[in-house]
Amino acid sequence: xxxxxDATARSARSDRGRGTPPPGRRxxxxxxxxxxxxxxxxxxxxxxxAVVGVRLLAHRYDRTVSREQLLAPDSRQAxxxxxxxxxxxxxxxxxxxxxxxxxxxxxxxLIVHLPPGLRQAYLISxxxxxxVAIPPDSAGYGGGQDKINAAYEHGGGGEGGTRLLxxxxxxxxxxxxxxxxxxxxxxxxxxxxxxxxxxxCVDTEVRSIHTGTHFPVxxxxxxxxxxxxxxxxxxxxxxxxxxxxxxxxxxxxxxLDRAAQSHLRSDPVQLxxxxxxxxxxxxxxxxxxxxxxxxxxxxxLPADALHGVQLPSYPQTIDGISYVVLDQGGGGLxxxxxxxxxxxxxxxxxxxVNRL
Numbered sequence: 001x002x003x004x005x006d007a008t009a010r011s012a013r014s015d016r017g018r019g020t021p022p023p024g025r026r027x028x029x030x031x032x033x034x035x036x037x038x039x040x041x042x043x044x045x046x047x048x049x050a051v052v053g054v055r056l057l058a059h060r061y062d063r064t065v066s067r068e069q070l071l072a073p074d075s076r077q078a079x080x081x082x083x084x085x086x087x088x089x090x091x092x093x094x095x096x097x098x099x100x101x102x103x104x105x106x107x108x109x110l111i112v113h114l115p116p117g118l119r120q121a122y123l124i125s126x127x128x129x130x131x132v133a134i135p136p137d138s139a140g141y142g143g144g145q146d147k148i149n150a151a152y153e154h155g156g157g158g159e160g161g162t163r164l165l166x167x168x169x170x171x172x173x174x175x176x177x178x179x180x181x182x183x184x185x186x187x188x189x190x191x192x193x194x195x196x197x198x199x200x201c202v203d204t205e206v207r208s209i210h211t212g213t214h215f216p217v218x219x220x221x222x223x224x225x226x227x228x229x230x231x232x233x234x235x236x237x238x239x240x241x242x243x244x245x246x247x248x249x250x251x252x253x254x255x256l257d258r259a260a261q262s263h264l265r266s267d268p269v270q271l272x273x274x275x276x277x278x279x280x281x282x283x284x285x286x287x288x289x290x291x292x293x294x295x296x297x298x299x300x301l302p303a304d305a306l307h308g309v310q311l312p313s314y315p316q317t318i319d320g321i322s323y324v325v326l327d328q329g330g331g332g333l334x335x336x337x338x339x340x341x342x343x344x345x346x347x348x349x350x351x352x353v354n355r356l
Contacts, residue, residue, distance in 0.1 A: 068159040070180035070285035072167035080178040080287045082297040085340040088112040089169065089180040091152065091162050092248075107232060108183075108248055109148065109165065111175065113337050118298060122342055124309040124333070125245035127324040132172050137164045147323065148172075158182070159283065173334040179294075182283040189224030191255070191277045194270070197223045198254035204243070206233050227251055241324065242310060246354070249308045307346060308354045309333070 071089070080086070092108030109126040128149040136143035141154040141164070148168060155164030162182050170176060192198055201219040208215070208229050215230055222230065231251040234244035259274075286294060312331035313324045331352075336345035346353045 075166035192224035
């Protein structure tokens with residue numbers, strides 16, 4: 001088999017169920033989880049504030065965030081309606097535009113889906129090694145089969161890389177996006193440190209291939225550098241990249257928990273520092289929707305609103321290269337997102353879904 005073959009066709013001929021991630025661990029969820037992503041962690045930190053407070057802080061935060069055209073024209077919703085179902089692309093990387101080309105691949109790719117009514121939020125993790133067809137790019141890339149995170153590199157990283165990545169995802173899924181956020185996860189180190197660190201529970205002993213740090217099994221307090229290091233590991237873990245995706249979701253959950261415990265809402269000075277640190281780590285495209293209106297629309301997500309979704313897929317080695325390929329074209333997940341039936345799909349496919 002070669003990367004030039006259709007990934008869906010290969011998937012249909014292959015054994016099913018390989019690489020299936022273990023069921024997610026259910027944990028207590030504080031009331032601060034009423035708001036998740038929208039355009040980033042700052043929306044979480046604004047949750048639960050009075051309406052006036054939301055508007056004022058959102059306006060202040062709005063000035064700290066960079067804005068770019070992150071979505072390709074064919075990947076953008078013609079018009080975003082905040083009372084309809086919403087889809088956002090979130091791309092995380094430790095490098096921004098200007099880094100060496102070899103360092104330009106994205107570490108994290110999330111599709112965030114909010115069904116109509118905005119009472120639930122689904123974080124769909126896209127495996128970085130997913131084999132896809134990347135379309136040609138105006139910057140000179142001619143298109144071809146590759147791992148999906150290579151789209152970010154072929155687009156030059158940063159804003160251009162995110163545009164090519166969005167075009168690749170729309171071609172694969174048929175989903176058009178209501179906005180996008182490019183997250184500098186290296187900048188999140190400062191956010192975690194301002195929060196006083198986060199508590200992470202290590203379920204499998206692992207040693208970092210980046211720093212050599214040893215992570216023993218058990219719950220432990222981690223500063224920003226250590227938490228990000230752990231969340232990036234995928235080698236020597238029983239489920240490889242699936243475990244890495246789950247640990248990154250765990251890190252976001254830990255940040256929300258820590259934000260709740262630190263009483264940021266009663267400490268305006270510290271809250272302002274955290275919001276500014278988050279803002280400095282984000283580049284956003286809200287598809288013309290004012291940021292304060294987006295924050296206000298998402299303020300009432302209930303405490304049990306957050307769900308992590310793994311893309312139905314499995315690992316496969318092709319011509320000596322390790323890929324992830326879709327299982328039966330994604331098992332109906334993409335159609336469920338497009339038609340706002342993801343809650344029904346999640347109930348019918350519990351092995352791919354975990355409550356955060």
